[in-house]
Every structure is written in C-alpha cells, then in structure tokens.
Amino acid sequence: MEESTGREAVIQRLRDVGLRVTGPRLEVLQVLTAGGHMDVEAITAAARERLGTLTSQAVYEMLRHFLETGLAAKFDRPGLPAVFEIAGPPHQHALCLRCGRVENVRARVPEPTDEALLDWRMDGGAEVVFKGLCPDCLRAQEGP
Incomplete structure (x- = not known):
C-alpha cells in the first residue's frame, strides 16, 4: 500500500x-x-x-x-x-574529491558585504560546496 x-x-x-x-x-x-x-x-x-x-x-x-x-x-x-x-528545500553539498560522492549538507550560506557586490543584482542565491574525502574513501586510504 x-x-x-x-x-x-x-x-x-x-x-x-x-x-x-x-x-x-x-x-x-x-x-x-x-x-x-x-x-x-x-x-x-x-x-x-x-x-x-x-x-x-x-x-x-x-x-x-x-x-x-x-x-x-x-x-x-x-x-x-x-x-x-x-x-x-535549499541546501548545500559535500563532494568527495576521490570518488565523486555527493551528500546534502544543511549549512548557512554567508552573506556578502554590501560593498563586495555593489553593482550586482543577485538572482540565484549562493552555493557552498564542502570538498574532502567521504567516509568510504577515508577508510580505504587508512587501510585494514
């Protein structure tokens, strides 16, 4: 059902x-x-x-x-x-640099200062990607 x-x-x-x-x-x-x-x-x-x-x-x-x-x-x-x-819902991502695995991450995206993008009009929000090694790749790297 x-x-x-x-x-x-x-x-x-x-x-x-x-x-x-x-x-x-x-x-x-x-x-x-x-x-x-x-x-x-x-x-x-x-x-x-x-x-x-x-x-x-x-x-x-x-x-x-x-x-x-x-x-x-x-x-x-x-x-x-x-x-x-x-x-x-909006979220960020973590990317494994070895195997390419992607996971969702809840994280607050920093706001740029007013001076940083003075003449810009933002339409698409911001995206943060956390890059590193996933648990499987870390275990493989460490070995038995």
Missing part, C-alpha cells in the same frame, strides 16, 4: 507541473524520489530494471523537463558527470 501511495504522489507531482504522465517519466521520477544523487547512467539503469528498455537520451530529455519545471535539481561535479536529485 505504501508503494501505491508513493506512486500516486509522484503522478500528482508530474501533473502539478503540467507534464503528461508516462511510464518512463513516472519511473525516472520515482528513481529520483528514492533519494541520493545519481548520474544519468545510474538513473537509466535503475529505471530500466522496471521498464525493460530505456535509453540514456530519453532520460536526458526527461531530466531537462524536470529541471525546467523545478521537479529536479542538478549538481555539477568537476571532471565527473553531473548528478541529479529531486528538488527540495
């Missing part, structure tokens, strides 16, 4: 932003709703398990629509494929 309720919520999210509910869109959005930060290949593989066939190009197109409608958010990782997550 819980899965049915979750599925209905995902269907409603698609409808709320004016997107037609299709099997592939529903599966991709459910993969994102399950949590985490996934690249296109991981999203495609997870959705493909339930659908049978799905191309990465189709997932790229769906993600573009999800980004445009505010259903999903994208995080660019230098030198690695971007990862996507379901859109939610």
Whole structure:
C-alpha cells in the first residue's frame, strides 16, 4: 500500500507541473524520489530494471523537463558527470574529491558585504560546496 501511495504522489507531482504522465517519466521520477544523487547512467539503469528498455537520451530529455519545471535539481561535479536529485528545500553539498560522492549538507550560506557586490543584482542565491574525502574513501586510504 505504501508503494501505491508513493506512486500516486509522484503522478500528482508530474501533473502539478503540467507534464503528461508516462511510464518512463513516472519511473525516472520515482528513481529520483528514492533519494541520493545519481548520474544519468545510474538513473537509466535503475529505471530500466522496471521498464525493460530505456535509453540514456530519453532520460536526458526527461531530466531537462524536470529541471525546467523545478521537479529536479542538478549538481555539477568537476571532471565527473553531473548528478541529479529531486528538488527540495535549499541546501548545500559535500563532494568527495576521490570518488565523486555527493551528500546534502544543511549549512548557512554567508552573506556578502554590501560593498563586495555593489553593482550586482543577485538572482540565484549562493552555493557552498564542502570538498574532502567521504567516509568510504577515508577508510580505504587508512587501510585494514
């Protein structure tokens, strides 16, 4: 019953932003709703398990629509494929410099002084990325 309720919520999210509910869109959005930060290949593989066939190009197109409608958010990782997550409250990210793992972080973003951006008009807020090594990479570095 819980899965049915979750599925209905995902269907409603698609409808709320004016997107037609299709099997592939529903599966991709459910993969994102399950949590985490996934690249296109991981999203495609997870959705493909339930659908049978799905191309990465189709997932790229769906993600573009999800980004445009505010259903999903994208995080660019230098030198690695971007990862996507379901859109939610504003938050920051931690990025592992070894494996590329991304985690959400709740942190207050500092405000610039008035003089720092005197002639600027800010539209997109600010983003802080905490860079370091994730627990798995730290354990691997330390060895047995």
